[in-house]
Each structure stands twice: as structure tokens, then as C-alpha cells.
Amino acid sequence: PxxxxxxxxxxxxxxxxxxxxxxxxxxxxxxxxxxMWNYAAGFPHPFPHFEGHGLSTIPCKSALWLNHRGERIGPEPLVTGFDTHWLCQQVASQEKPWTWHLLNWRIAAKEFAISGAEHNQRIRDMQFPAFLKETLLGNHRLVKQMAAESKHFLVDDTLAGLAAKMNALAGTNDVRPAVLQATADTFDANFANGAKLHNDDQIRRILHARQWGPDKLRTCAPAPLQKPGAGPYIAIQMQLITRKSxxxxxxxxxxxxxxxxxxxxxxxxxxxxxxxxxxxxxxxxxxxxxxxxxxxxxxxxxxxxxxxxx
Structure with a gap:
């Protein structure tokens, strides 16, 4: 639609x-x-250069892609890098014109990126040592920048606090803290008994992607979302964004x-x-x-x- x-x-x-x-x-x-070639994960530019200006993210493979209620979209999970056209179809068919990416700081530092020269200064200015450092140790600079500049990039130490911020941004009470907690708990249950009992297609796709060296550099090893020391939690409100013909x-x-x-x-x-x-x-x-x-x-x-x- x-x-x-x-x-x-x-x-x-x-x-x-x-x-x-x-x-x-x-x-x-x-x-x-x-x-048209569109993307499923854009959010408004904090300092727009023109009307409706959006930033096109390179969505984090390890983020959970949620609907407006904080429930994971499925049954087949949305994972970037496999079929962008299908991702756009799924996002467009949602009840509300936005979705949420739920992740933590550990994931964002390693995987979060924005397309374009404006937010890739290490490449734009040929700062290769700094680029290599951020690739290996995480791009905390970009995550901190978006947390400070964008109202659509929410950060909180607790899932309940994050749910409150998500509702405040959307102007609704759609995201119940208990539902967001259950979403995280259900995903984390995959890790309760070790790798032998992983039964989640997103985890399988990530493990497959990490078999290729460049993807391994930019994709976290699967781990519980609520892993101690991996926080704070992050929610990004995403919308469909145009790109090219x-x-x-x-x-x-x-x-x-x-x-x-x-x-x-x-x-x-x-x-x-x-x-x-x-x-x-x-x-x-x-x-x-x-x-x-x-x-x-x-x-x-x-x-x-x-x-x-x-």
C-alpha cells in the first residue's frame, strides 16, 4: 500500500x-x-535542509524491528541487508506509518550508520586511521550525536523508561511497558540454553552474515538484548524514505x-x-x-x- x-x-x-x-x-x-528505490528505515533530519528531509539509515541487523505497539513484526522477522523491497512492503502495510528499532548501545556502536557524506566524515575527509578505529571499537561518536540531536533517537536505562519516551514522541499510549519488556524477554530466551537451542530466524541470518569478513566487522555476535553492560537501551522511530529511481x-x-x-x-x-x-x-x-x-x-x-x- x-x-x-x-x-x-x-x-x-x-x-x-x-x-x-x-x-x-x-x-x-x-x-x-x-x-522507485526506497528504504524502510529513515528518520527526519534533525536540521533539515529542505521540507521532509530524512536521513537514510543502514539499519542495525541486530535491532528488533517493532510495530507501533512495541511488538516484534513477524512471524518472519525484519532484518536489513536481505530484501529491501520486501522490508518496504512490510513497513508500508503496518497499521501506523512508523515502526521502531529496539536495540542497545552495544549494537548501535558497532552497527548503526547513516547513508551519505554528511554523517560519514571519516570517509569524506579521508581520515582512515580514525575510520579504522571506529570500525573496530564502535562509532560511539555518531550514536552520541544522534542521541543529542534527534528527538527520534531515544535512549534510556530501562525498558519502562524507554516505553514512556516512545509514547511521548508518538503522542499515544500505544507502547505498554509490559509489552516492550515481553518483546525483549522473548528474544532473550533464545540464549537461555546456549547456541544449540537458537530458534530465531534473525539470529540465524546474523550468524550467516558474520561468516563474511566485512559483515563480521560491522555486525555484533548474537547476544541477549538485556545483556549486562550492553546498555543503555535505544529506540529509533523509523519511516519509509525515498532514495532514487x-x-x-x-x-x-x-x-x-x-x-x-x-x-x-x-x-x-x-x-x-x-x-x-x-x-x-x-x-x-x-x-x-x-x-x-x-x-x-x-x-x-x-x-x-x-x-x-x-
């Missing part, structure tokens, strides 16, 4: 008008421009731009995101994160081979 509101994850100036103008100038086609200039398998009659325009090639990752909309509605870079590489290789005749 179409939500009543979406946060803006890109500047309103990025409306596609320049692309259509350029395409018309050369007689090219833009196709699948309406195939999956469409682009229509091309053939040689990355040549096609005109209105689907004939190649002499000497004009298009690769990567501008080509919709290949032909306009090649990634489809269920595109996964990993399809973006390979699409850029494959279309560029096709263009190079066509240009050089190799």
Missing part, C-alpha cells in the same frame, strides 16, 4: 528534469523512471543508447546508474543492494568492448 507520507531521501531538485531534457536533446529514451536511458547489450525506434544513436553510450544499471530498469523492483556496483561494472565493460571492437 502507498503510505500517506514519505520522507525525502534526496534533494527535491533531483526530480529527473535534467535527464529528460538531455534525453530529448539526443533523441534518446528514458524508461522505468517511476521504479531504478530507471534510466534505454540501451542495448553493448551499452549503446537507443532512440525512439530502438536503434542505436551513433557514438552515444551510457553505463551505470544513468542507464538504470543496464538498459533502464535492469535491476527490477526487487533489486538487492549488491546489484548496484556489478551493474555499473558490467555496463562499462560492455561499452568499452563495443567502443574498442574487442
Amino acid at each position: 502507498l503510505p500517506a507520507t514519505l520522507l525525502n531521501g534526496a534533494h527535491p531538485f533531483a526530480d529527473g528534469a535534467m535527464h529528460h531534457h538531455a534525453a530529448d536533446r539526443w533523441g534518446a529514451q528514458i524508461t522505468h523512471a517511476g521504479e 531504478l530507471g534510466g536511458l534505454r540501451t542495448d547489450l553493448h551499452s549503446r543508447v537507443l532512440d525512439g525506434a530502438d536503434q542505436p544513436i551513433a557514438g552515444l553510450y551510457c553505463v551505470g546508474e544513468a542507464a538504470g544499471f543496464g538498459g533502464g530498469g535492469a535491476s527490477g523492483k526487487r533489486s538487492l543492494e549488491g546489484t548496484f556496483l556489478p551493474g555499473c561494472i558490467l555496463t562499462a565493460r560492455a561499452a568499452a568492448r563495443s567502443i574498442t571492437g574487442s
Whole structure:
């Protein structure tokens, strides 16, 4: 279902008008421009640059994804990094236009991230020693910044106190402290008898993800949410946020731009995101994160081979 509101994850100036103008100038086609790539976990920018400005998070795999009442969404748990399109569908179908991420400081320091240069200064300013330190020891700086700046990023030493803050932000009494406590207790029960009795799909996915080195660096080893010393608790109010279009200039398998009659325009090639990752909309509605870079590489290789005749 179409939500009543979406946060803006890109500047309103990025409306596609320049692309259509350029395409018309050369007689090219833009196709699948309406195939939006959205994210399920955004929250309002504390200091918005434009109306509806949202921050697109890279959601923590270890966070519990809850509905407006503080109940875990299921039966299949929502876990980032597997199927973003499906995550958006699940969030859009919720009774209220927001969800909650429930986590603790231990998880946030290792896993929480925000997309874009503004909140990734270590990468933006090429501060590689500091980036490595935060990757290994946790990005406490970003967590503290959001806790101080964003009213949608709530921190409390107790789950009951957190429930009160969640209700105050939403302007409701939807989150009962006992329900939030039961949600945490039910998840933590997975660890009561050791790893041999883990029976939770989120834990299984995390264990699988951690088999790959880069994911292991940025994903906590599964542990109880109420693990001593892992607090305080954090709740982040999340909303759907726009990001980009999956469409682009229509091309053939040689990355040549096609005109209105689907004939190649002499000497004009298009690769990567501008080509919709290949032909306009090649990634489809269920595109996964990993399809973006390979699409850029494959279309560029096709263009190079066509240009050089190799």
C-alpha cells in the first residue's frame, strides 16, 4: 500500500528534469523512471535542509524491528541487508506509518550508520586511521550525536523508561511497558540454553552474515538484548524514505543508447546508474543492494568492448 507520507531521501531538485531534457536533446529514451528505490528505515533530519528531509539509515541487523505497539513484526522477522523491497512492503502495510528499532548501545556502536557524506566524515575527509578505529571499537561518536540531536533517537536505562519516551514522541499510549519488556524477554530466551537451542530466524541470518569478513566487522555476535553492560537501551522511530529511481536511458547489450525506434544513436553510450544499471530498469523492483556496483561494472565493460571492437 502507498503510505500517506514519505520522507525525502534526496534533494527535491533531483526530480529527473535534467535527464529528460538531455534525453530529448539526443533523441534518446528514458524508461522505468517511476521504479522507485526506497528504504524502510529513515528518520527526519534533525536540521533539515529542505521540507521532509530524512536521513537514510543502514539499519542495525541486530535491532528488533517493532510495530507501533512495541511488538516484534513477524512471524518472519525484519532484518536489513536481505530484501529491501520486501522490508518496504512490510513497513508500508503496518497499521501506523512508523515502526521502531529496539536495540542497545552495544549494537548501535558497532552497527548503526547513516547513508551519505554528511554523517560519514571519516570517509569524506579521508581520515582512515580514525575510520579504522571506529570500525573496530564502535562509532560511539555518531550514536552520541544522534542521541543529542534527534528527538527520534531515544535512549534510556530501562525498558519502562524507554516505553514512556516512545509514547511521548508518538503522542499515544500505544507502547505498554509490559509489552516492550515481553518483546525483549522473548528474544532473550533464545540464549537461555546456549547456541544449540537458537530458534530465531534473525539470529540465524546474523550468524550467516558474520561468516563474511566485512559483515563480521560491522555486525555484533548474537547476544541477549538485556545483556549486562550492553546498555543503555535505544529506540529509533523509523519511516519509509525515498532514495532514487531504478530507471534510466534505454540501451542495448553493448551499452549503446537507443532512440525512439530502438536503434542505436551513433557514438552515444551510457553505463551505470544513468542507464538504470543496464538498459533502464535492469535491476527490477526487487533489486538487492549488491546489484548496484556489478551493474555499473558490467555496463562499462560492455561499452568499452563495443567502443574498442574487442
